Amino acid sequence: MTIQILKSIKNHSYVVVDVGIAASDTRNYKFKGIPILLQKTLALLVLLLISPLLLLVILLIKTESVGCPVFSQTRVGENGRHFKMYKFRSMYLKSDPRYKEPDPRQSSREGVCNKYINDSRITMFGKFIRKYSIDEIPQLFNIVKGDMCLVGPRPALDFETYQYNNLVQPRLFTKPGLTGLWQISGRADTNFAEQLQLDKDYISQQSIFMDCKIIALTIPAVLSAKGAY
Numbered sequence: 001m002t003i004q005i006l007k008s009i010k011n012h013s014y015v016v017v018d019v020g021i022a023a024s025d026t027r028n029y030k031f032k033g034i035p036i037l038l039q040k041t042l043a044l045l046v047l048l049l050i051s052p053l054l055l056l057v058i059l060l061i062k063t064e065s066v067g068c069p070v071f072s073q074t075r076v077g078e079n080g081r082h083f084k085m086y087k088f089r090s091m092y093l094k095s096d097p098r099y100k101e102p103d104p105r106q107s108s109r110e111g112v113c114n115k116y117i118n119d120s121r122i123t124m125f126g127k128f129i130r131k132y133s134i135d136e137i138p139q140l141f142n143i144v145k146g147d148m149c150l151v152g153p154r155p156a157l158d159f160e161t162y163q164y165n166n167l168v169q170p171r172l173f174t175k176p177g178l179t180g181l182w183q184i185s186g187r188a189d190t191n192f193a194e195q196l197q198l199d200k201d202y203i204s205q206q207s208i209f210m211d212c213k214i215i216a217l218t219i220p221a222v223l224s225a226k227g228a229y
Helices: 001-012 036-049 052-063 124-133 140-143 169-173 192-205 210-222
Strands: 015-018 021-024 070-074 082-088 149-151 177-179
Touching: 036 052, 036 140, 036 149, 052 082, 052 124, 082 140, 140 177, 149 210, 169 192, 177 210, 192 210
Parallel strands: 149 177
Antiparallel strands: 015 021, 070 082
């Protein structure tokens, strides 16, 4: 039902009315980024090229803690469709005696998503792969499958989408991405509202040039590790 409603809205004019602000915002939500087939091909080639690195990461994760080195998490994608997003596991399992649940009141980020600078659940190697976004590499499989793109809004959790109002609903009108505007604008240092606004800005300005620019800026953003924890 959610998918049908979103598709209906997506194919028609979208009018936004905010408190104290009346604005008619009609957009064509047709995908305008790097062609999907090209993105799938590039993702597959990168996976083949870095396969030795992926095997090394898997080995190091298994050496440090018990459990599958790759985990999947249900996320909300294009038109509200749910899919399994893949990541390298960076935390201890709850069954591990070293696992310690953090206090939600100590969250380092404002908004519905809790984020902790010193998260006791994260392993030593997990801190490293999160710092340099190595834990996100398995999402290249999601790109090959067609669940995601190289660039786009980050795939949201179910409970996050419950917070969306009409201003940010278009975030679900396009495929989620491996990187995006807020990844090059402070990463975890941006709050939930800022992330939603940056994603909305990306969708309204989406183009092949913009995708290439974001990909190019992602490399120094990742290497600097600013806002990563």
